[in-house]
Amino acid sequence: MTTMGIDPAQLGDDDLIRELRQLHLTRSDTFFHGSDDALSRHTSRTNELESEYLRRYPDREVDPERLREGARQRS
DSSP states (O other): OOOOOOOOSSSHHHHHHHHHHHHHHHHHHHHHHSSHHHHHHHHHHHHHEEEEEEEEOOOOOGGGGSSSSHHHHHH
């Protein structure tokens, strides 16, 4: 599945989170200025890492303000 980088399942929690944060920081640059191959790889790597994070933390904390009901209360 993984063609570049370390298999996400092999990363420790801190490394997984660091990699995710880095990918999210570089997304705009890759989207606006990267080649089609770079964007495709960025997307697939992000999906790999996000899937692994969700596998490890299926009950992750969700901020109520990020839900529809929270948005309605702000309006």
